Structures are given as structure tokens and as C-alpha cells.
Amino acid sequence: MFKSINPATGEAFAEHSEHSAHEVEARIAKAAETYRHWRTTSYDERTALLAKIADAFEGDTQRLAEMATREMGKTLKSAVAEVEKCVSGFRYYAEHGPALLADTEIEMASGRAVARWLPMGVVLAIMPWNFPYWQVVRFLAPAIMAGNVGLLKHASLTQGCAQLIEEMVAKAGAPEGLFQNLAIPSSKVEPVLADPRIVAVTLTGSEGAGIKVAEAAGRELKKVVLELGGSDPFIVMPSADVAKAAEVAVTARTQNAGQSCICAKRMIVHADVYDDFVAGFEKGMRELAIGDPMAEGTAMGPLSSEEARGTVLEQVEEATREGARLLVGAEKIDQPGAWMSAGVLVDVPPEGKFAKEEIFGPVAMVFKAEDIDAAIRLANDVPFGLGSSVWTNDPQEQERFARDIEAGMTAVNAMLASVPEAPFGGVKRSGHGRELGPWGLHEFMNLKAVMLPKSDKSGPAGD
Structure with missing residues (x-):
């Protein structure tokens, strides 16, 4: 049994039954059966369904958003924005999918060939609670466009959101079995992954979860995409608008209560502007509006x-034991629920254990860099390589950061965010593979070479 617990009050408000082994088997069987038909559908059929799912999400935005807020605590404003992003994700693949799957003609001395994208089968998605809709849509929209079928193992915290996604897809008229939620705990995922009817797996989650899933997928020789943790640098150089950078840094560190893989977690600031940045950043973090996530003016x-709060508070204690200084916040708020204040740690020893960790909560580490070389060294001196944000108006510095920061993504003079059109993913221990854009569409597809006689000018019929 899964319980939906409102982290703003600590009270359970719903229960969700776990699927039995028989129910799991029935859902896998239905997914495999549906794939045999769905793989043959036209691009027009797929794009029409994606557009209808987008309409379903858009028409139920408020209900979807309120469920996310109640289950995991994000502000209602940010939950609404998340649902709106899901709508844009479905519509992106509905509009651009056919062109992204077009055949590529290959001329050869011995004849010619066509490179064609074909679906693979049933894809298992293991998704987290922090963006309970958008994380799922990042896999689901391209899966539908590709001609694949999806099974979701969602987080135990957000089973209400999982059920609503299933409802939206069904409401849009999707074939039964095209998308189904598996209400199972993490301990029961491995047998599902091993099932021969599952052809691939995508996971967004912790480094530990990624290792377990990669090992299991490797034993079965199945394709896997992993989007894991991050300890993203937020670098500020003297040529930047420092006041603006400090203002954006507050949001970049505390969005979703700091519970985002691409939150800016390490502020790396040039010595010449360090004091000005820290003053502005500290003020913003101190004045952050923390309160009822359903209320209009709440920022966090x-x-x-x-449990998540306890982990963050333990990390802060560890940091201070290593020599870091707590400048503001990072304290438990004494009321029912999982409340804490936003915090800033300075004088963090770069060589310490804590400096290499990811803090999945609203606490920032601030480092001072003497020059661009030192900033890049600090940025890369962690096991992770997901995203990064750099603040400089010097074109040469912008190019240097883009080239030398070890990350899958770099935003210049902006907070990093995912968008449907651009590739999303990391390097190092932040995972591998990409979501979104054409790259996310192609991850779970068979790129087939169709060899044709040189005299044959017609070739196989494209979609």
C-alpha cells in the first residue's frame, strides 16, 4: 500500500494499492500486445494522439497541479508551470515528430540505402517524485511518436500523479495498454526489467538507483538512459551583472525547494565580485517567502x-564539521510537515568530502575563485556533470566555459532549465543518454539500414 502524504502538514490524504504479481504480468502482456499494433500506425495517427493528450493535460491543469502540490510540496504556481511544460512537450513532438523521423537517403558505389528510424517495443520508465509529470512526459511523448509503448514505475510518493497521467492518456483516446502505471516498490523492479518483453529502460533518479538499474539492464543487454544526480556550478565573473546573477541564483538554488537535479548547487564566484554577490545572495535567501505552497505569493x-529534510540537515552538520560556515538559514522550521529555511554555506573546504556531494534541498555552497582557470577547476572537481550556469559578458570567457566545463548542459547568463527542443542529460556520474529534442526521440529506436539495388529508384514506402 502506498500513501500520499502532504509534506506541508505531514498528514496522509490518500492510499493506493500495490499491484500484485498477477496484475503486473497482465499489464506487461497488454503492453506487448498493444505494441504489435501501435508500431504499424502512421505518423498522422501518432501526432493526432499526442495533440489530444496535450489537450487533456491543458484542460485539467488545475487538478493536475493541485495533486502535485499536495503529494510532494511544490508551490502551486510551479506545479501549474510544470503541467504547461508537459503540454508544450506533447505538442513539440506532435508538430516536429514526422520530420525528425524522416528517412535519410544514402548514396553508395554499389547501390543505395535508406536509413530509417523504427520503434523498438515496450520501454520501462523509472521516474522520481520531484517533477512528477514532466519527468514522465520527457519519456512518454517521444515514446508515443516513435511507435513504442510505455510502462511507468513512478515514485511511491506520487502515485496520485501517476494515476492522473494514466487517466489523461486514456481520456485522449489512446489504445488500451499504450501507457500504464506499475504501482510497485523499487524492490520489485528488477524482475520487470528482466522480462524479455521489456526492450529498454530509462531512469531519472539517484546515482545509487542508476547503478542498480544499469547493472540489471547490462545483464539483459538492454538499452538504458540514465539521468542521475548533479551538483551544478553557478559561476559568476566580473563582467557579469552581479546583482542580477545574485537574484537569479536564489531561484536557481531554491526552485522546487532545491529538489531538482539541475538546481544550481555550488556558487563559484570570482574574487573581484565575491563580496557583492554574497551580500545580494544572502539577502535573497534570507527574505525568501516560505509558506503554504497553495498560496499565490509563496516562493518555496x-x-x-x-526524511528528505533530515538528510539535508545532516549534510549541513557534516559541512560545518569540515570547516564550512553557515551564513544563513538551513534550519528546521518547527511546525508539522517537512519545512526548513533556505541556507548558505561559505568557506567550504574544496577538498572536503562534503564539497563533492549533491545537496538535494535549499542549501547552497559558495566558493571563491581567483580567475577563470580556478573557476573551471572547481566546477569540474566533482563526480557529477549534469548542468551548469555561467555569468559573464565576455565572449571569450563564454566560449571557454562552454568548451571546458564537464557537463551535458551550460546556460549563459541564465538559469538552466529543460526545454522540449534541446537535449537534456549529463556526463560522468550524472548518467548517459539524452532526453528531449530529436535526440530523446531517437534513443529508443532502431536505426535500420535498408539496402537497395542501384537501379531501384522507388525504395520502400516511407510514412
């Missing part, structure tokens, strides 16, 4: 659970 709600 609670963390997702008391």
Missing part, C-alpha cells in the same frame, strides 16, 4: 518528506 514550500 516544504521539502518532499521529513
